[in-house]
Amino acid sequence: MGGIGKTALALEAAHRARAEGWFPGGTLFVDLRGYDDDPVTADQAVLALLDALGVRDRDLPPTTGRQYDAYRALLAERRDRMLLILDNASDPTQYVPLLPGTDRHRVLITSRDRPDALPVRLIDLETLDPDDSVALVTRALHGTDERDDRPAREPDALRELADLCGHLPLALQIAAGMLRRRRHRDIASVVAEIRDAGDATAVLDHASPGADLYGRSLVLRPVLETSYRRLPPDQARLLRLLCLAPGAETGTEAVAALADLGTESVLSLLEDLAATHLVAPVRGGNGTASEVRWRLHDLVRGFGAGVVAEDAGLREEGEAARERVLGYYQRWAEAADDRLRWLPGMEEPERFRDRGQALAWLDGERAALVAAVEWGREERFADAAVRLAQYLGKFLDWRRYFDDWITVAEAAREAARLAGDRLAEAVSWDHLGLALQEAGRVEEAIDAHHKARDLYQTTGDRHREASAWNNLGLALQEAGRPEEAIDAHHRARDLYQTTGDRYREASAWNNLGLALQEAGRVEEAIDAHHRARDLYQTAGDRYREASAWNNLGLALRKAGRVEEAIKAYSTCLELYQEYEDWYGDGQTLHNLALAHQAAHRPAEARAAYLQSADAFTRANAPDRAAQARARAAELPD
Template sequence: MGFTGRSTELDRLLPHLDPDKADRDALPLLIFAVTGMGGIGKTALAVETAHRARAKGWFPGGTLFVDLRGYDDAPVTADQAILALLDALGVRGTELPPTTERQYDAYRALLAEQQDRILLILDNASDPSQYLPLLPGTDHHRVLVTSRDRPDALPVRLIDLETLAPDDSVALVSRALHDTDERDDRPTREPDALRELTDLCGHLPLALQIAAAMLRRRRHRSIASLVAEIKETGDPTTVLDNGSRGTDQYGRSLVLRPVLEASYRRLPPDQARLLRLLALAPGADSGTEAVAALADLDEETALSLLEDLAATHLVTPVRDGEGSASVVRWRLHDLVRAYGVGVVAGDVELREEGEAARERVLKFYYRWADAADDRLRWLPGMAEPERFGDRGAALAWFDGERAGLVAAVGWAREERYADAAVSLAVCLSEYLGWRRYFDDWITVAGAAREAACRAGDRLGEADASDHLGNALGEAGRAEEAIEAHTHARDLFRAAGDRHREAIASNGLGIALREVGRVEDAIKVHTHARDLHRAADERHREAIAWNNLGNDLGEAGRAEEAIEALIRARDLYRAADDRHREAIAWNGLGIALGDAGRMEESVKAYAEALSIHEEFEDWYGAGQALQNMAAAHETAQRPADARACWLQAADAYTRGNAPAKATQARAWAAELD
């Protein structure tokens, strides 16, 4: 199979092997190490580098290659390797020195006398003791080591390999099929299936080679059939190894699990335990604090173990920002994760250990999600939430942990974790709505509702159904939102919970208005207002007034809408809820415009815009600017309108609303 990808790594490595450059360097680097997880393509890169360097005439003395088999049950020792190297240099039979010490002396003497440069490749080393005695005693030659472990204690130039880029993965499989049979057009006919296959292989070269070999053997079957087989099994390593036969171009068996097994078995017990637990963690990656909770360790101990696992390339540090100090999260390769899950599943004690770990991380997530949610909902006069001093800190924590939080809520489908996961789902609604992650919001609320329903928790089911309605409504699925909110309202009403009946009614009314049932929306929001007023819930009453004002405006009752929205604004102001005050200002601007009071309308939008910018609510800012642009157009001020449209586009872009941003730019273009 031909060499594919790795152009960046070759560009880093090759110049250092250039003898002209080396002669100019005051301190030439003699040793280079290509490191990465098993199956990542270290040997392929080393050999390709050697071919290209030889083609340039840099190593006229040739290349010496030794496979140290460092991760086999019986690794090659340096004393064994020296015999192979001497043989390659022509020293054999009666010329071979009788003792190991003299063999090393003869080896170094030969290299010192050799005028033609030699490139020495010491492949698949697991420990420096395998290759340190083999280094030339001269700076004339160069050494290239490959290993799954970073030799951090040695002065070497490191080239850490990561998985292939998606396009390179596709090219690798396509080339493998074409090289066998140029008529094999499956990659062209099934591009989507091929990309999905490379994703399932985790873009790991060894897994891709195995998949390509299976496709070559199954030449009359589609790529999609292999994809379906892997997805049905749920473990790519099992399918690929069961279908694997033959060897690669280096004579090694095309098998995946033994490679992962060898790396795992070499780990000390504490590292092996952490790797197993990381395989069970929710989300694609985890922060150090979450890993510490998962493993029941203090954060410093967890960090040290993670760094050790990263040195073996079984865990990858994920950087957020520039510089070495920006590592904040840790990721397992998908196939390492699948292997770790399999290890746990096959042992009763490890399963119990894993279940306890999942309970710990759920408890950790709920504690801090609850505190972060309290901060997002905080108003003056409320108790200060734990840990998060401002909205920015709460949002940053949510942003970092979002994938894990959403995945953890998915555990609600298992009875053991249902209660904690449902509670966690409620804590995510405000954040997911704020960031406009509607798909995640629907997933989270749906999982919570299913879990509560299975458990017979009618109030929990109602709560989750109401959140689901909000998510569906924001995603533009108003009819489904009506169904979810109605279900929630009816459950709350049956339970005699008037407070939450009113909350569900507010969401229901919004969805009704979205489908054009304005009179029904007015009735529902009026009922919600009355329930909140009777309970002396002034802040909630403001929400109902705001919704009612929007309904009245939609019904063409502009003056009544203005009155309702002023009531909402004033109640929000009394509660010091600045963000919802901005929402009321925006609605008031629309109602004032409908009443022909355009200058007042523009001023209302400006008030809304100022507050939305204060909160960095860029979607809300985009709405205010969009409405302001329309008001300027009505007032025959096209230049002002165009400027507002362009500002709205920028705000929508920052607010994760690309479709809105595109539309705003189109409207601005119409005013050129």
């Protein structure tokens, strides 16, 4: 892409090659200015090359054809290898006529476009590695003043500046120039200025020094504008819309929804944009077209969003596109959520044949889904964002993405308030409470569930009020208030019984059992977990049945009935094998190890601890994994 450092790399490579004696015949360089308003033609370039080879004035052939003949003849006569650099080409017509016609010499071409139709070797340049970005700015500052200690004093600010520059060499070079001029200001001040502006190109171009040592312009926006202006209308439209998509990467299907085009049509346009290096493909697991995701450089995204913002017609086009993609995410998130909640006897959800497919889609789209919910802070998208958020809670909880869950719940709460939907606001408070509790913010969780309960009571939704009581009980347990938790679960159970919801009544019994255990009322807890297990079996929910078996094992172990506890844990593990709940698997194996220890079986306990550590590792819970390994190491041989 523009600003990636193509010319600088070509020149550096040429200087090193010349120093190594690779091209004793000399080096020729032509700037074809392919992205300027008046690019150099091959006919113009051949005159410059002939002049460099000593053919000028009266020796210059009178016609263009003979000029090319003379150029190729001179190259063919040269026995010593030469290097020809054709810089900044936008079209093969600029350079194909200039190729030597002999394999003795070498040609290096730089371009923003991939010439896929030509048999040339292609080297794609990516943005810099973060460490290299930091090193570039550091060297630029030390090259001016070796006493400049800002990079050492502000390593975090320097890394953030590199991130804001998108690790694009041109942007980093301009940022370094800003810091050189502002030698008495810290790096954090530049970071704050870019963040406040929300557009790195505007800040950097305003402070640009103008040109580098080669006389090339050091400005970002014109580089992006020239690439954008050269696009055909359909590609330009797609680029603008893609700049509005949620998340850093967007799947092909989502782009099709955004652009209101068929998948094949949009795929062809995306491939064309990829050839200009304005978007980059990121392949999924199997590398199929449907799994390809598309990534924009942050500066390109900012530029495209700015183009849209400056034109009323383009703004409306963009808002309609955002509505379409939000509808796309809402539809398939609902289908995936239905699959995760599916029980025998329920209607089969569309698209996703099993839990694995649903989780794979949700995993791939997670960043975009979270970003799309945050659109709900705008009134136009509030209703759709609220509904989308409600379809993500189960997944985010399952995968333990608690920070994302908090973000989604908070955005949904604000969207519901904006839309004036009290019931949806209550649901969002309830989900926020669950996420806060999992994140260890228990007092905030209790407050959130209280707010949810009060709103449900206001709207007269007794069924959801029961859920709020149930979730409040869990938070109270976590806060070490078991008697209050018992009361909350009793209220949830009674409300579920009143509304005839035997399935969710099972959840209330299961949670009540945990609270009773905390209060030391173990026999009552065993009875509660038996009731929960039986209700889950009746409903055919094998996953939650497994949870009931695990909790029953806890109560039995506390009652000194260790062999029964081991059987309960073993049954739980058999049921868990059908699912990918590695954290739950790890917890049950940890409990099983404790039971084997109580039964004086150290070998079995060690094996269970190590299996638990493996499960916790897969669940991205390294602290719990380390704890399990430490427990295993403590056991005698």
